[in-house]
Amino acid sequence: MTRRFLTAILALLAVGLVAAPAAAAFPERAVRIIVPFPPGGSNDVITRLLAQRLSEIWKQPVVVENRAGAGGNVGAEGVARSPADGYTLLLAAPGPLAINPSLFQRMNFDPLKDFAPVALAASVPIVLAVNPQVRATSVAELIALAKAEPGKLHFGSSGAGSTNHLAGELFKTLAGINIVHVPYRGAAPAMNDLVAGHIPFMFDNMPAVRPQVAGGRIRALAVAGASRSSLYPDLPTMAEAGVAGFEASAWFGLVAPAGTPADVMKVLVETTAAVLKEPGIGARFAELGAEPGTVSGEAFGQFLKAESEKWSGIVRAAGLTPQ
Template identity: 70%
Template sequence: MLLRRRATLAATFAATLALPGLARAQGFPDRPVRIIVPFPPGGSNDIIARQLAEQMREGLGQPVVVENRAGAGGNVGADSVAKAAPDGHTLLLCPPGPLAINEHLFRTMPFAPARDFAPVALVASVPIVLMVTKGLAAQSVAELVALAKREPGKLAFGSSGNGSTNHLAGELFKTMAGLDMVHVPYRGAAPAMTDLVGGQIQLMFDNMPAALPQVRGGSVRGLAVAGSARAAAMPELPTVAEAGVPGFEAE
């Protein structure tokens, strides 16, 4: 999570989470706090932000509102925070893309990450899951790789946008497995998941909070987790590395 750059405000916000009584005595926050999620509702960032907002309301004694502002790989939402008053009442919760990756992908950026933001906290680190649409003739990573090699250029993988972590995970998978697949970027992980469920795309890497209910509900088929170890929440899924692509790791 990040907020507008001002060192004293970053320190104050960190203190308010631990010492809400002191924060109220100092007058912060004196109105509702906004958490901007630069992707549509329903994705992992949105899920995490709403869970965090509930806890923050109790500690801060003020409403904490989650706002979704999607577009341009997260740049639209991040820019709205960059241009907000630097008073600690507007926060950004996002993955690395808007602040560490996009400046290497976009010709121009509406903000400068190092100048316009100050880090507050690492909120969550979650596993990434490789999933396929349930109608695909692939029950394992090895079968998926074999299918993609038999039909080069025919399988499409979705992501939450160019430069997103699930996009880069897909590109790494393509490279390490020697595959020819089509990347389909969306304005967030939630619409990509909708098309995966509907069969418009064949596979996708997505974060565990969004992937788990879809896999458990039978809407999609989970093949593997992308990290270096199996995930406690889905121990039946192997890692991509142990399932057929040695050395693969994305988190």
């Protein structure tokens, strides 16, 4: 009887009539989100808000790990080379996801091939800000200062290839001025030096700029996007301030290693998209000057391709050569 029973079970398994054990629900353990820049910047702040909410929903820790270096390439490469199981993710600015292939001669990963798109997490305006000691209360006055002393005015950024860096290069090109780029290992160190007066100005993301403006530690001159910010409705755009054709904005995107299983990607995409639609998250992002992303999955993949083409054009227009 036993032999007959076993024979029957084996026969059923052979033709697939006995279901295999169901796969465990994702996630079963802690998830890591790598931020490829130092703590304190806009990327870091947005990631921590998202991670906290995902942790509450998944009932598993979602740990944020800062892994800076090479304009975001160090952290991004680490995620690209991680196991494709959904437990190590990257939440990055355009640098490592769309810009760096145009600025680095050698990269050990391909942003469009080595990552699976999860969601556009947030978009944020870029703001031109100066140290209060700078004798410029408008964009026109800052341009005049730069023209009076060519090569003497420095601007900081979160690193070579960042949107903040390229916004400065675009300013240099369109305004016809000679200014010098000072790259930092992240936006927070650059902002610290701006506040301290070690650099006169920089372009930075709204979430990092707003508290410093509120405290009177820096002065905002203009927003770099196509329209004014609701947080600073009296602040002109760069185009309105006299720099025709100027438009630059920042965003943060969540990706997983390419090859992550479809069922895991489904959880990542659907949960993240749902979180970004929550009124509470929208309100928290708005307080920072950010807007939740509205595209996910393959739509976000198409967004990344379009951004890569856009920023490569800006790199060429600025005359930057790959390092």
